[in-house]
Amino acid sequence: MPSGASTREETRVIEAYADAKPTIAAEVSPETPLESLNLNWRERDLPEKQRTKHVHRLHPYLGKFIPQLVEVFLRKYFQPGQTVADPFAGSGTTLVQANELGIHSIGYDISAFNVLLMRAKTERCDPAKLESEVRDAINAVRRTNCTAARIPELDDEMTDDEPVDSDYLRHWYAPEALRELLTFRSAIMRANPRYELILKVILCRAARSARLTTHFDLDFPKQPTTEPYYCYKHSRTCEPTRDAMKFLERYAADTVARVAEFQALRTDADVTIIHADSAKARVAKIDGIITSPPYVGLIDYHEQHAYAYHLLGLKDRRSEEIGAAANGQSERAKRKYQEAIANVFDRFVKKMPSGGPIIVVAGDKHNLYPRIAELIGVETEAVLHRHVNRRTGRRNNAFFESVFIWRKR
Ligand SMILES: C[S@@+](CC[C@H](N)C(=O)[O-])C[C@H]1O[C@@H](n2cnc3c(N)ncnc32)[C@H](O)[C@@H]1O
Known part of the structure; x- marks a missing residue:
């Protein structure tokens, strides 16, 4: 498969999956062939109510991935009792879904409000x-x-x-x-x-x-x-x-x-949440990674929750955001972004066993991720392109995102 989502590739994905049955996340197992996955869910296949089930809609968050996508890769690549890390955990989608499946999880984020939100979602509660x-x-x-x-x-x-x-x-x-x-x-x-x-x-x-x-x-x-x-x-x-x-x-x-x-579905699997720059934080032993990194010059993760920072007096660490929107999308910004993301992955991959999976979801329109894979020396098992064509609210534009499936050598 080509690495970035080209227009020809996008057309092929739309045609190939027009009539195919969309994947049901709960039916995926380690034996499910990657080629059989159809992750191009349309609104009627995966309505908003399911995409925002239980704690996934505790608070709006721009730039999260959908729980069903995470569930597919947790079921395919992880076993209960193993540990998945998300170095850019955001609103905690990976952690919530891992917990549901009895998989331990460790999430890192630089934004204080996101950390608060993840802790609120995943804590034990009566x-x-x-x-x-x-x-x-x-x-x-x-x-x-x-x-x-x-x-x-x-x-x-x-x-x-x-x-x-x-x-x-x-x-x-x-x-x-x-x-x-x-x-x-x-x-x-x-x-x-x-x-x-x-x-x-x-x-x-x-x-x-x-x-x-x-x-x-x-x-x-x-x-x-x-x-x-x-x-x-x-x-x-x-x-x-x-x-x-x-x-x-x-x-x-x-x-x-x-x-x-969520409490009715919650398991005893550990959820660890660390408020830190994942380029510097200490990393524990893990079995693999599922993440959607911040993209270059796209979303300001502090600014979208500015009211929370002002109301709660939370510490603003926006200068440590990787790919910060304020730094734009110049060639220099893209190069620096690739180095910064590769540095984070490198630190986490060192804590994984050989053969461990690294699943990265990114709307890679600048085709930056193949170079990141080279920089960290991982093997590419597959790259899936996903047509995101939901039609809800004002954000009804269709777009493509890629799922990079890498293995530690
Ligand atoms: C695309 S979002 C992740 C969304 C997440 N997958 C979800 O479903 O909610 C990327 C996250 O990376 C965080 N981030 C950016 N730079 C970071 C850094 N240096 N260390 C840790 N987290 C960082 C941002 O605060 C943001 O929450």
């Missing part, structure tokens, strides 16, 4: 206790809303908690929304709940939706929207939101249900 803690925090906001519509000074609200960037918060939230978010935050900080991380995820998800922005630009809004606007998502005039309570309530209920669903 859903009844979580529900009670969530109810307490929601009730604290309800009580404040009832007390004569008090709108305290922002600085008063902030004195007893971690430092936050109040300029950012004043800029992006209507006063009522901000008061509700800060009351929820204070309730979490004061009560010291057992499930603080999950509560923080609810807070951040509500904070994302409650920003003064349009319904169609929640990913990277540039300026607050304070006036009514024509909404492309709803085909009518909409107004920026003034409150956060409806989001807190909605996401609180949704989160409790999702966490409970």
Whole structure:
């Protein structure tokens, strides 16, 4: 197979799989031939509800891979009791799916919010206790809303908690929304709940939706929207939101249900999450890798959750992101990217047994990965090209991604 996804190759993939039965992840085993896989799931084969099942939708995250894709390669290349590493673990898709299958996992990420999200998704949890803690925090906001519509000074609200960037918060939230978010935050900080991380995820998800922005630009809004606007998502005039309570309530209920669903599937397999630059962190012994690395100059992984960093006072380590969007896609940026990714893989591959699998999912339109394979000296078992042609929301553009299947020599 060619290494990068050429247009001819893309046409071949679309034609070859037009009538073929899509792979059902749960049916894959180590004996399933790679050639029999059809990973070109269409919306009707793998609806959004399944792609975002249980904790995979605790909080939006731009740039994750779908759990069914990870499940296919976990089932094909790993056994329960083995350990898979994801050096760019993001929102934790590899870790959640590995745990479901009884496979130990170790995930690394440089972005503090992603680490918080992964820990919230994968921690052991008693859903009844979580529900009670969530109810307490929601009730604290309800009580404040009832007390004569008090709108305290922002600085008063902030004195007893971690430092936050109040300029950012004043800029992006209507006063009522901000008061509700800060009351929820204070309730979490004061009560010291057992499930603080999950509560923080609810807070951040509500904070994302409650920003003064349009319904169609929640990913990277540039300026607050304070006036009514024509909404492309709803085909009518909409107004920026003034409150956060409806989001807190909605996401609180949704989160409790999702966490409970995953807890019923959770196994005793270990999940280890490390907040570190994977180019420098200590690496333990592993059996293989499944990952989707940051791509060159594409997504800013800190910026997409800016509200969380400001609200929770999380440490910003964007300068350590590999392939940071701010560094662009020049030839120099691409070369540096290849070296940086190869360096990370090299460090992890050293901790694997010979023959161990390295599965890398990347939309490699610049054809950078064959050189990365050369730099680390792995053997290429196969490269699969996958047509991603889902049609949901505004992100309905079809594209190709490659799955590189390498083996340690
Ligand atoms: C494509 S995303 C991974 C998404 C993940 N597969 C998922 O399903 O959620 C790449 C991740 O690499 C992380 N990253 C970038 N540079 C890093 C570095 N130097 N060390 C560790 N993680 C890094 C980013 O923060 C981002 O979360």
